[in-house]
Amino acid sequence: MLEVRNVSKWFGGNPVLKDISFEIHKGEIVGLIGPNGAGKTTLFNVISGFYRPKTGDIFFQGENISRLTPEDICRRGLCRTFQITKPFSNLTVFKNVVIGALSREKGIREAENKAEEILELVEMTPKRDLLGRSLTIADRKRLEVARALATSPDLLLLDEVMAGLNPNELKEMIALVKKLSQRGITLFVIEHIMTVIMGISHRIIALDHGEQICVGSPCDVAEDPKVLEAYLGEDYVAP
Amino acid sequence: MSSTLVVQLVISGILLGGIYALSSIGLTLIFGVMKIVNFAHGEFLMLAMYVSFWLFHWAHLDPYLSMLISVPLFFIIGILTYKVFIKKTIGAPILSQIFVTVGLSIIIENLALLFWSADFRTVSLSYLSRPIILGPFSGLGLEEIIVNKARLIAFILGISLSIAFYLFMRFSYLGKVIRATSQDRTTALLMGINIDRVYTISFAMGILLVGIAGALMIPIYTVHPFVGFEFVLIMFVVVVLGGMGSIVGAVVAGLFIGVVEVFSGFFIGPESKQAVYFLVFIAVLVLKPSGLFGEKGEEELERIEAIGE
Amino acid sequence: MSSGGKRDGIILLAGMAVFALLPLFVKNDFYLDGFILIFVWGAFAGAWNIISGYGGMVSLGHNAFFGIGAYTSTLLFLRQGVSPWIGMWAGAAIASALGIVLGVICFRLRSHYFALATLAFGQVASIIALNWRGLTEGAEGLTLPIRPGFAKMIFATKLGYVYMGLGLLVAVLLITYLIDNSKLGYYLVAFRENEDAARALGVRTGRVRLAAMAISSALSALIGSFYAQYLLYIDPSSVIRIQIAVQVALFAIVGGVGTVFGPFVGALIFIPITIFLRARLGTALPGLHMVIYGGILILVLFYMPKGIYGMLRERFFPSSRIFK
Ligand SMILES: Nc1ncnc2c1ncn2[C@@H]1O[C@H](COP(=O)(O)OP(=O)(O)OP(=O)(O)O)[C@@H](O)[C@H]1O
Numbered sequence A: 001m002l003e004v005r006n007v008s009k010w011f012g013g014n015p016v017l018k019d020i021s022f023e024i025h026k027g028e029i030v031g032l033i034g035p036n037g038a039g040k041t042t043l044f045n046v047i048s049g050f051y052r053p054k055t056g057d058i059f060f061q062g063e064n065i066s067r068l069t070p071e072d073i074c075r076r077g078l079c080r081t082f083q084i085t086k087p088f089s090n091l092t093v094f095k096n097v098v099i100g101a102l103s104r105e106k107g108i109r110e111a112e113n114k115a116e117e118i119l120e121l122v123e124m125t126p127k128r129d130l131l132g133r134s135l136t137i138a139d140r141k142r143l144e145v146a147r148a149l150a151t152s153p154d155l156l157l158l159d160e161v162m163a164g165l166n167p168n169e170l171k172e173m174i175a176l177v178k179k180l181s182q183r184g185i186t187l188f189v190i191e192h193i194m195t196v197i198m199g200i201s202h203r204i205i206a207l208d209h210g211e212q213i214c215v216g217s218p219c220d221v222a223e224d225p226k227v228l229e230a231y232l233g234e235d236y237v238a239p
Numbered sequence B: 001m002s003s004t005l006v007v008q009l010v011i012s013g014i015l016l017g018g019i020y021a022l023s024s025i026g027l028t029l030i031f032g033v034m035k036i037v038n039f040a041h042g043e044f045l046m047l048a049m050y051v052s053f054w055l056f057h058w059a060h061l062d063p064y065l066s067m068l069i070s071v072p073l074f075f076i077i078g079i080l081t082y083k084v085f086i087k088k089t090i091g092a093p094i095l096s097q098i099f100v101t102v103g104l105s106i107i108i109e110n111l112a113l114l115f116w117s118a119d120f121r122t123v124s125l126s127y128l129s130r131p132i133i134l135g136p137f138s139g140l141g142l143e144e145i146i147v148n149k150a151r152l153i154a155f156i157l158g159i160s161l162s163i164a165f166y167l168f169m170r171f172s173y174l175g176k177v178i179r180a181t182s183q184d185r186t187t188a189l190l191m192g193i194n195i196d197r198v199y200t201i202s203f204a205m206g207i208l209l210v211g212i213a214g215a216l217m218i219p220i221y222t223v224h225p226f227v228g229f230e231f232v233l234i235m236f237v238v239v240v241l242g243g244m245g246s247i248v249g250a251v252v253a254g255l256f257i258g259v260v261e262v263f264s265g266f267f268i269g270p271e272s273k274q275a276v277y278f279l280v281f282i283a284v285l286v287l288k289p290s291g292l293f294g295e296k297g298e299e300e301l302e303r304i305e306a307i308g309e
Numbered sequence C: 001m002s003s004g005g006k007r008d009g010i011i012l013l014a015g016m017a018v019f020a021l022l023p024l025f026v027k028n029d030f031y032l033d034g035f036i037l038i039f040v041w042g043a044f045a046g047a048w049n050i051i052s053g054y055g056g057m058v059s060l061g062h063n064a065f066f067g068i069g070a071y072t073s074t075l076l077f078l079r080q081g082v083s084p085w086i087g088m089w090a091g092a093a094i095a096s097a098l099g100i101v102l103g104v105i106c107f108r109l110r111s112h113y114f115a116l117a118t119l120a121f122g123q124v125a126s127i128i129a130l131n132w133r134g135l136t137e138g139a140e141g142l143t144l145p146i147r148p149g150f151a152k153m154i155f156a157t158k159l160g161y162v163y164m165g166l167g168l169l170v171a172v173l174l175i176t177y178l179i180d181n182s183k184l185g186y187y188l189v190a191f192r193e194n195e196d197a198a199r200a201l202g203v204r205t206g207r208v209r210l211a212a213m214a215i216s217s218a219l220s221a222l223i224g225s226f227y228a229q230y231l232l233y234i235d236p237s238s239v240i241r242i243q244i245a246v247q248v249a250l251f252a253i254v255g256g257v258g259t260v261f262g263p264f265v266g267a268l269i270f271i272p273i274t275i276f277l278r279a280r281l282g283t284a285l286p287g288l289h290m291v292i293y294g295g296i297l298i299l300v301l302f303y304m305p306k307g308i309y310g311m312l313r314e315r316f317f318p319s320s321r322i323f324k
């Protein structure tokens, strides 16, 4: 479904992504891990069209999308959320989601119906009339997901939607992610909490300093010396 | 076109540019630090010109000496303006940010009209009346070059003050704090910098600089309530061309625009010279909106959040 | 429709009836002028509101579009004998083409930079109007022959202008209402609130901005043409100077940006203040009315960021489908 081929990205003189290649298949949940500053969000920005890759191509459902704009990529069924949430602050939760639905629905009416449905799915119906700026962190993250879902994506990129949640909220979010996967949405998920990402992903990609250090099943990745090194420092793996 | 003419125009342009540079530094400082365009900047300049005018008129105080009064006065005016008006707009929607200072400019301009009428007023100083004549430099093939004294004084003081201000920002503790805040407000906050104080002082300094510029300009220009608007447009051009927030940029761009204005005034005519630098302005906004010396991406920077009490 | 909806409909109809019928009973030309000005400025503020209120792209150059409308229809009539009914559309076409060009070249600019770019654009337009004497007669201005005639869009009585002004106002309100209820309106608001988020959700922000710019500038030009027909004499200071751009924004903001009726409410408040002060003071205290304008503007920005209409709506018609 998604194929990333030899993608690299530089900021000024600094390589932030170096020759990244991997594939994501329909129906999978793929985790993306790596220490802070590894380039995870940048990879999402490149895939979703916010940045142009310096080299390499990205194919989504067979089409090269590496030169498309974010809006056109979204309309093809690939949507992303933002790590630093970007709600429409002065609009209600409901209207936030309606806007998400509009690009795929025929008219306002249809988009409103769709939004109702999505709010029900993510269990935010009681908060539909709150303004974007008045939401808690957990609700902002949830709204990010809801809006993205409203665009009817085939592939959804989730950027740390579980960061900063309390254990209860975390549990709900995990359940939601699983629910989405069951609905047939392919998921590509950035997450820092190892137990969580290991638990939900079918496969995991690990980045460090812009390099793809490992791809594989959660077990493989967890035991990979390069991953341990990236997270825990050289000394730890040395012996 | 004779080489004397070219040299004469360049010199006049650079002298003019020195004035533009000084008056624009305050604007660029305010934008750099708090990401607010002070649309009332020209009106503060106009006030400064009036202050020097009235001090001359009533107390026979030489405009250059009136700076001694203008400096503290405009510093205080700056602090009050910040506390009463500007502070509330930090982190507010863009519309409020723009129109609070637009509203302020309308009020100041029309209060000036109300109290001082639309009369054009000038200060003429006898010791400035005769121009300096340089040359002829027969070795260089140049004839006499005429230099207006008031403009020369304004240029020398303007550029010296600009350099002094640049050094202050670069090397003094306060200057470093201000620069740190303008680069990364969040980190500055984490380092224990009192953002509100930095904003207050920056804004007040911006107004103070324009206060000095007013005193330097009154021997050259007539003052009337609408003069601020004429100058603020030029200041915008200078500040954007130099890169919003860049002091060096404002000086270089000020000199450049001065030269452009003199040349286009001479060749195209005084009425249309404005159009020329506005076209420069639009071209800069289109081609390199970050300006000559601005930080790239500044024009796309997100707004900063409100100051907590 | 709920009973609340019915109530709102009745209020709207009653309001419209007042503005449609009241002028019939006003015999004083001075007050009829007031109606015309309210309609012209209400409509113009509404046009500004489409790009700057809904889209959040603050324009300080709408004087250019207004002036282009005024000059185009007037010049076409004077030089080519083209009826203003046609000339006004030519003005609208030119204005919206320029609006689109401006939108394209300012594509990357955000917030303050866009405002400054439009300010420069407006200023260039007014400099051109002042200095291209061969075309515009510069500061001397252009005079339309006073002989009335429907084909010339010159009415014998003020009432003709009152109703045409009202028609323009209603058209602008209707267009705004339709935008507010369409994808374009939602997209504009999404763009205003957060461009990255909007794009990530599939909003083609580039097109949306240009569409809003085209509509807003075309409407401004149409109103400018009408205003020229009403004045029968135009010069740069009456139709294209920069203060016009500031004033139209001021009316819209005080009334309430990003709403359908807010800009009109702004004109409804300010025009009578102006007329009252002018009647009371004449030329005695020049600038006083502008001081008051500026003061009201700042007070509204600080204490009623949604504007006067915005605040009233929140209080009395929070979820009305009519009072948007
Ligand atoms: N717009 C930018 N300009 C310059 N450098 C950038 C930009 N965005 C990110 N970077 C740099 O690229 C590197 C990767 O950043 P990125 O945000 O992709 O990391 P991340 O893996 O998402 O980290 P985190 O876990 O903290 O979210 C970092 O060193 C960051 O400083």
Ligand SMILES: [Mg+2]
Pocket (backbone or CB within 6 Å): A040, A041, A042, A083
């Ligand atoms: Mg990240």
